[in-house]
Amino acid sequence: MATVILPAPLRGYAAGQKEVSVNGTTVADALSDLTRQPPALRQHVFDERGDLRAFVHLFVDGEELESAAHNQLSLARDARLTLLPSIAGGVSAPTD
Helix, strand or coil, X not given: CEEEECCHHHHHHHCCCCEEEECCCEHHHHHHHHHHCCHHHHHHHECCCCCECCCEEEEECXXXXXXXXXXXXXXXXXXXXXXXXXXXXXXXXXXX
């Protein structure tokens, strides 16, 4: 089984789990299985069309995937997928 690593901002939608074991032979299958297990996670990972949200970055075994490439990519049985949502914000310049 592949494993999906969830960063802190997404864990609240997956009962606090840091890692979720998923079934699937492709990245798309694995992500589909992931969002069936804790369904609340789906809206934070996928948009209305079922595509990975633009602000969610996907890594497989440490390498970032381009959004168009993830659907067909085959997964090794022990693959580790990481979902990493962009975090908005930053440091503003001090004012005098």
